[in-house]
Amino acid sequence: MKETRLGDFEEVILLLVGILDQEAYAFKIAEEFESQTQRSVSIGAVHSTLNRLGEKGFLTSEMGESTAERGGRRKRIYSITASGQRVLQESRDFKVSLWNQFPAFASGNLKIEWLNL
């Protein structure tokens, strides 16, 4: 039975794949993660997660073109699948519903910007 829930780190990686779009391959994702979160991560850890997300069916991937700085090697470009988008959506909705149930925030004056994006 395949696990289909989304972990915290997985969710961030999935979002980053979406952000990076055509540039979404392991090295770039790791870079982006570090610059967005100020936390360091190894490419191996990111790759492992991408692999897992692929197994869960949230991501697909295909080999892209090669560049000189990669010594002529091709890269694997990841993109989000429909089920990947759905699981991100669900995750967001779930959190919003939690936020709304929190009285202090639900009153309105503490509404956080990104919820209205």
Place this chain on the structure above:
Amino acid sequence: MKKRNHHTDTQPPRIAEKLLLWFLRDDLAEEVLGDLGEKFFQTCEKQSLKKARHNYWYQVMHYARPFAIKSFRSKRINTSMVRHNFAISFRQLLKSKVYSFINIGGLALGMAVAMLIGLWVNDELSYNKYHDNHDHIVQLLRHEPSATSTTMTTGMGTLIAEKFPDHFERVVMVRGRVEERTLAFNNLKFTQSGYFIQEEGPGLLGLKMKYGSHSGLADINSIILSASVANKLFGDIDPINKVIRMNAEWDLKVTGVYEDLPGNSEFNDASYFSTLDRYLKDRAGLNVWSNYNMYVFGQLNPQSNIDEVSELIEAAFMERLAGQNDGNTAFFLNPMSEWHLNSEFENGQRVTSKAQLFVWFYTVIGAFVLILACINFMNLSTARSEKRAQEVGIRKTLGSTRSELVAQFYMESLLYSLLAFALSLVLLSATLPWFNNASGKSMIQPWLDADFWMLSIGFMLVTAFLAGSYPAAYLSSFQPVKALKGTFSTGKRASLPRKVLVVFQFTISIALIIGTITVNNQIRFAKNRPVGYSPEGMIGLRPASPDFNKKLPVIKEQLKNTGVVASVGAANYAVSTTRGWSGGFEWAGMENTQNISFNTISISHDYGKTVGLEFVSGRDFSRDFATDKQAILINRSAMETMGLDNPVGQKLTRVSDWKDPEHYIIIGVVEDMIKGSPFESTSQSIMFLEQREMRWLYIRVNPAVSLSSAIPVIEAQFNQVYPAAPFDFQFTDAEYASKFEAEERIANLAGFFSLLAVIISCLGLFGLASYVAEQRTKEIGIRKVLGASISQLWHLLSRDFAMLTLIACLIAIPLAYSVMSGWLADYEDVRTPIYWWVFAYAGGGALVLTLVTVSFQAIRASITNPVNALRSE
């Protein structure tokens, strides 16, 4: 993006890349290498090459994740082949049990010996390392024209402590001798050895305190005990503030208990430390300049230079001693690291010590034994593997690649050396207690020592690698056709290294045998010297009681009344020491004005009868002559030194600065007694009648009564007369025998090593002989068919090996002769001749051993049915 210059030094680390490719799934290789490469070049650009390389390794390590690692059950490494190789190796091992046993056993023996010696050498080299401050501890020594001495005056220690506080963290004086004292608590009393040391002593030595602290010796009446003594006296409790009685004289408060000092500490004989003030009775004794009775130790400050401080001390003493010192005395500091292995001096110069020589000697022997065992192992493995040329041929024909064959041979040699290693561990644990006993050490099994395992396993792998290399490299290179046709053969040249090896092994074995016999000869020679008294049937003890002298007549009387005692005597020094020296004697006909020192002891009436002095002329002291107070006995050496032909009745005068001359008459001459080392000539000695306080009691047991039944009777009387003193007696003959300990230790170890060398040599020879016999199976078959007799064949096969042994004899005999003469040169006075029969025995023994070893194979080869030999195609 810029075009990057793919220079070699801006490439990712090659090894890391190789490692990655080794474990990474093949289908991931391209993208991962690409990603890591990008990361590398980016880091290189933004930070530095070093950082980039570092990071690359980090990234590679982080790819060791389950998803990325390839399945190692792929085709590239074939586990069934590995299992097959192991099975084949194991079957080979079982197929020729004798050969396997020789090979594995020989290597295991060599390894075990190397381990034992390694432990021993390590123990010697780590001497005194137990003490925390061992890097900074120094001892004050002085070179005198005659010798280098460790004893100082209290004034010297005090001067250093007061004058150089900048250079010394601490200066500590210790009574310059280990002191035996009786420690009593309630009804328990034990005689223990220990030191009287100044307050800072425990801190200087870095004693590990179980109870109490390093400041325990502040009060004059305090004592700290070793854990084992504390346990004997008080059991397993905290004994702080308990009061024990020392020598029935002083009440001392226990202020600390320290962990027993290890055998390889200079202070290992210290089972207690009490205060120097207690020993000197008061502090006034700390500034005496005439009595050399102290050891002076110091702990230098880390920034002080030992040589500079030595010079400062020397200068300070010269100033203080001006007028008294004739300029021949030089003072210097000896660092703790040199105490054990590098503190022998001759004419004021450090010379290579005996202890250091032993360390080298053992290291060399250990290395030799190990090398011999290794060479044997490789040699036998190689010789054996040549028989397997056909197997290699078949394997190749069936499609084995060369690397598979190489792997097989390495696997096999690894299996063998693993077994040998395991066996050597068993041998080590079995022989260590014995070895400790023989070498006088207390080493523990090294099972928890990481270095030991690293070294042993490393060595095992190297051996396996070397032993497997020849078959692996050579046999795997055969052309299968040749190997199968059996045209493979070893030429004459191939056997030369093996012959050299046999000669080498037997040279060492023969030399060791000669050495062992000579050492034993030397011991026997010393044992055969006339002792000059009768140690058998006598006990001696030093009653630790202040009223010993007062009650001496009482104990004598009571002991004689029991009927189990033949006679009782007393002396101020033990019969087994050469303590007590004085000079200033003059006699008629004295040739020169040179002051000759004599060993002088005071003895009681009946002492002569008790210890069994043998009179050359004259008589013993007697109660019938009141004038015997002014009489003396001399020994034969003294008679010869004085140059007197007929000494009885001659006068002797003792002159001294502080007393009127004393006149004595010689009433008897006795045979020389061996009181000191039996390997040294006896010193000239003079015996006075009860001039000094008696300290030793000697009791000769009635020869009609057995010792074991007499001892309890004597003990009962002793306890009645001296209730405070323990009945710590020693059998005088056992004490005499202990004088041979050092030499007997050498003899034991030499015997052990020669035995091993002989076993290892024979194993090697046996293996080699069986190999040769097998190589020549067909030749022997044909010879037999043509009519050769068994004895002719035996002769044929044995002759070569006998020749090798003879060559070994020719090398070993002069070698052993020169080494043994060197060893015996140290024994100037008592020295066994080197007998020719020793060489004959050793050489003949080796020859017989060779023939027996070889004959076993030779005869087996000669009596086989030639049909079998010739049919074995």
